[in-house]
Amino acid sequence: MNLSFGVCNLSLVPLRTEASDKSEMCSQLLFGDHFTLLEVGEKWSRIQTEYDEYEGWIDNKQYVKVNQATFDGLRNSKSILSLQVFHKVSKTDNLTVLKLLAGSTIPQNVDGLFYLGDTRYKLEGATINPINSEFRSGVKDAAQFYLGSPYLWGGRSIFGIDCSGFSQMVFKQFGIKLKRDAWQQAEQGELVGFLQESRAGDLAFFDNEEGRITHVGIMLDNQKIIHASGTVRIDPIDNQGIFNTELNRYTHKLRIVKRFS
Incomplete structure (x- = not known):
């Protein structure tokens, strides 16, 4: 089977659940996010992202096709x-x-010059190569970069982000791959037995009345969590869940805590 590939060549574009501008945005693609083309129509393409194997529909005007070599280069x-x-x-x-955003993927470049498809780009400044060993010392600052960002379903940027997009993008800064949705992330990592044993960078997951994982946040220590709920905010947490001091009530019921590094 011959596969076709594409890459997002704009700052930030929506990934939709159906092939329509009116369809729900399920995620976003940043510049350099690359994917396999599953179906190409007149206006829309159904794709599977390489980073988190997420599927959705993207407007054909918001990406460029690339060959296998370019796709592999981006993947590596x-x-x-x-x-x-x-x-x-x-x-x-x-x-x-x-104007590109934090977490965007940049191809291998020489003196800031690189190609996407047939277009040559010049980067002002430098890229970073994420280092897993810096996760514990750097995760608090990385998470607080997004502090105050508005909640946006499907969002993955400082201008709008959801709870699992937030954890995914923070972890990406340290080379730790997370899946896209909270319930998928809850299947990754190693279980932390007690909340009191949690430390900075652990992920806490929360469920609804039906027992479905619906929310995730990043532990700052064993008593505070940073998460996207209305805005990216810091709240106290205990064995019962997240307590919102502004509302004076618990807003999310704790299910499990997972460790990733």
């Missing part, structure tokens, strides 16, 4: 953009400037 690239609001990238043929 360790270079991403660090935690700052904007990174400037210019198209060298027409000087169009893109």
Whole structure:
């Protein structure tokens, strides 16, 4: 079977559950996010992302097709953009400037120059190569980069992010791959037996009345959690769950805590 591939060549685009502008946004693609094309229509393509194997529909005007070699190069690239609001990238043929976001994937480059498809780009600044061993010392600062970001279902950026997108993007800064949805992330990692044993960077998961995992947050220590709920915020947590001091009530019921590094 001959596979076809694509890559997002814009700062941030929606991934939708159906082939329609009116359809729900289930996730977002950042610049450099690459994928396998499962189905290509006149306006929409159904894709599976390489990073987290997530499926959805993307507008055909919001990506470019690439060959197997380019796809493999992106898959093997360790270079991403660090935690700052904007990174400037210019198209060298027409000087169009893109403002790229933290966590965007950048192909291997020489002196900041790289290609996506047939287009050459110039990066201002430098990329980082995520280092897993820096996770414990750096995860608090990385998580708090998103502090105050508005909640957005399917969001993966500082301008709008959901709970599992938040944990995924923070962990990406340290080369730790998480799946897209909270229930999928809950199937990863190693179980932490007691909340009191949790430490910075552990993920706490929360369920609803039916027992389904519906929320995730990043532990800052064994008494505080940072999570996306209305906004990315810091709240106290105990064995019962997250307590919102503004509402003076528990908002999320604790299910399990997982460790990833």
